[in-house]
Amino acid sequence: MQRLMRISFLLLTACTLFGVDATQAEDKKAEDKIKVILIDGQNNHNWRATTPIMKKALEDTGRFTVDVTSNLKEGDKPGNVKDTVPFPPDLGKYNVVLSNYNGAAWTAEFQKTLDENLKTGKVSLVIVHAANNAFGNWDQYNKMIGMGWRGNGAGDRLTLDADGKEVRVPKGKGPGAGHGSQHPFKVVVRDGEHPITKGMPKEWMHAQDELYHGMRGPIENVHLLATSFADKAKGGTGEHEPMIWTVTYDKGRVFHTPMGHDVAGMRCIGFITTLQRGTEWAATGKVTLPIPKDFPTAEKTSSISEK
Secondary structure: OOOHHHHHHHHHHHHHHHHHHHHHHHHHHHHOEEEEEEEEEEOOOHHHHHHHHHHHHHHHHOOEEEEEEEOOOOOOOOOOOOOOOOOOOHHOOOOOOOOOOOOOOOOHHHHOOOOHHHHHHOOOEEEHHHHHHOOOOHHHHHHOOEEOOOOOOOOEEEEOOOOOOOEEEEEOOOOOOOOOEEEEEEEEEEOOOOOOOOOOOOOEEEEOOOEEOOOOOOOOOEEEEEEEEEOHHHHHOOOOOEEEEEEEOOOOEEEOOOOOOHHHHHOEHHHHHHHHHHHHHHOOOOOOOOOOOOOOOOOOEEOOOOO
């Protein structure tokens, strides 16, 4: 009897210890994930439809946790994501700020907090599509994003010449920001050795989207990773326009893409992969997430289903 009791005690002790170890392992696994705060609540685009897509795209990798905070207009209804945190968020709890926001100015205190945390490298920033329309009068933000939806008097423009060399068009010359009709278009990788674009095809077809052209800004410490040709037949400039880039903001890293106008653009596997890898790079300076086998080719788009 005593022997049976001893065996039972040892088994119980082992189970308890293994249970503690398993719990600790799960806690450690959660700690290792990149913590993202996604800001929405105001936008001239359908943020209620696009926020869930970006949240899911990041969390499906197993690499991220994503909280959502909505800076709503007074009386406006909340978004489709229920697990929101109050705005403004505590940036000390996060590694990355992902902006799906284009609306009223954030408070001066939150602007200062983001600026200071980004400069010191405590947090990184990811800008998607119309988020680069926001805060035209906030000088630090213009430097954070490199260039965005601004008039031609707001800063320089970046394009490529016939040889693929970068050309800066001075303030006041050439077009300001705009876009032609929505259509699928080709993304041309200009730096295939950067962690974000490494392994991508040299050219790949992006699903129907708005192709931003004539973006303006200070363009300081911008590293151009990919461009797209804005066809005049579609209302574009007839030149290659920036489509994926990074910004070094003091010690902080910024990833920026003007792709992602709506659900159709965000369901593109090229966009999803770019968002995932760009967000991981912004947080860590490295990329471990692979290029999926169903990534678009130079001839064919590839999108996830609507389910």
